[in-house]
Amino acid sequence: MTTPLSQALPHAKKAYRAAIVHSLADPAEVGVEASYEYFVDGLMLVEDGRIVALGDAEDLLATLADDVEVVTYDDALITAGFIDTHIHLPQTGMIGSYGEQLLDWLNTYVFPCEKQFEDPEHSAQVADIFLNELLRNGTTTALVFGSRHKESVEALFSAAEKLNLRLIAGKVMMDRNAPDYLVDTAQSSYDDSKALIERWHGKGRLHYAVTPRFAPTSTPEQMTLAGQLLTEYPDLYLQTHISENLKEIEWVKALFPEHKNYLDVYDHFNLLGQRSVFAHGVHLCDEECERLAETGSAIAFCPTSNLFLGSGLFDLPMAERHKVNVGLGTDVGAGTSFSLLHTLNEAYKVMQLQGARLSPFKSLYLATLGGACALRLEDKIGNLQPGSEADFVVLDFNATPLLSYRMKQATSIEEQLFVLMTLGDDRTVSETYSAGVLVHKR
Known part of the structure; x- marks a missing residue:
């Protein structure tokens, strides 16, 4: 159910803690390793609809004011909308x-x-x-x-x-x-x-x-x-x-x-x-x-x-x-x-049929920052860099029994992303935020 805007005004400051990954650039241009940023225990600080800080939770928690609410997600991944x-x-x-x-x-x-x-x-x-x-x-x-x-x-x-x-x-x-x-x-x-x-x-x-x-x-x-x-x-x-x-x-x-x-x-x-x-x-x-x-x-x-x-x-x-x-x-x-997760599942198959590979990080790029670049909005959306608009999603590793079981076998963020893109769908999306406002909660 979508949360009406009138019932979901953004807090002045709010922090979100979970595993966090987002695209920095196209892997085809900069290589896979330079194309993304990942925090196994990350923290993202949002103020007035924009991201103002992103990093390791241990580092950023010590800098937060006492009145900043911290929302923690277990067994979940935050990425750009x-x-x-x-x-x-x-x-x-x-x-x-x-x-x-x-x-x-x-x-x-x-x-x-x-x-x-x-x-x-x-x-x-x-x-x-x-x-x-x-x-x-x-x-x-x-x-x-x-x-x-x-x-x-x-x-x-x-x-x-x-x-x-x-x-x-x-x-x-x-x-x-x-x-x-x-x-x-x-x-x-x-x-x-x-x-x-x-x-x-x-x-x-x-x-x-x-x-x-x-x-x-x-x-x-x-x-x-x-x-x-x-x-x-x-x-x-x-x-x-x-x-x-x-x-x-x-x-x-x-x-x-x-x-x-x-x-x-x-x-x-x-x-x-x-x-x-x-x-x-x-x-x-x-x-x-x-x-x-x-x-x-x-x-x-x-x-x-x-x-x-x-x-x-x-x-x-x-x-x-x-x-x-x-x-x-x-x-x-x-x-x-x-579902763009489902769409990425099909994109992987399209590439396989042509004898090519679609890496999970290229997939993440296509669904987020690549789309923003196509729309000339990369200065506003598509990643979680400080200064970007706070459009983001929370993906649930335990959304289905099979996904939960499969995630327990995953040993890297690359593997976790690929599993989300092959087994994920609308059930995987726990929460969706637009400009820092919760607009969908599963």
Whole structure:
């Protein structure tokens, strides 16, 4: 159950004691040993929603004032809140839908489900369910697709504001190749997006993302106006899909024959930039990765949905070679879980199928600091460095009988992390904090 903000005001100072681990940098760039910090008996001091000290409990306890409350967790691990760089609010109600690949799946399941979001009451109800699921799974920041209806984003931002979450979202722009009941127009999508930007972007911890669904469902006119919004508001985000499915890629070639590849379509309309996140990228080439890196754009790696829809295997080593920022996405509802722990389980398998390894510390990076870097928020979230916002989770080593038994055999933090990522799910998340406030307690 989510704790309402009004009932969970942050203490001026509060300390949390447990085993603590967090990412410092990408293991692919600095090596595994320099990529994380671990305290077997750690203490984290939080004041006014920010982390002000982190270190060994024995050292820091002696420096605390007498009135500072210390919350101690036994058999638990504290780490930074998880960051989901690709997820769909309107698809919450059709997660786990059977038996299609991407394009048929959209027509059969997704579009009828998204139609319901023209109703503000329905949007508000699902927004609450959606945020509760994120927090139950330890996700404190997400980059979220709404439906094409303004109401979906209004409801989500309204609910997120009450919880003081750092959240990014946008209404879908889609003016062709979709059912009549779901299309907007180039101008209406611009006007609706602009109204939402003026109302919500930069309010509290909320940000707006310009959101053309993907190239086949936006006319050149609509993508031109999407690029215009990014010019008018330089600190906006851009989110869309790219190179998820082979049939999709062939469709893009037919619709935009003058462009050399899928990414070039978005590049033409000025949609690449420091805050642009392209979901999937399963079938990108080296040239496209090089261009993503040049423009500072990021990829959201979505292993559960790519496996579920049979789309293919994301080439993480190729992205690393080109130094492209990569975050992790659940992609609910093609993805089959809100849990980034479960998503990392699938990511490990994706790498194994390609003859590569995904270390527990790289996994931790993807789910936390890597997501923050993809969103250009690494100065605020993604790790537990003093000065960061106090978004963190408490993971319970005894969440299930099997997890408890397996943890007793673990001999290192590396092994403990791997066990959490292979056996963990929402039950593993004991508590979730946003800006120092308890927003979920199992």
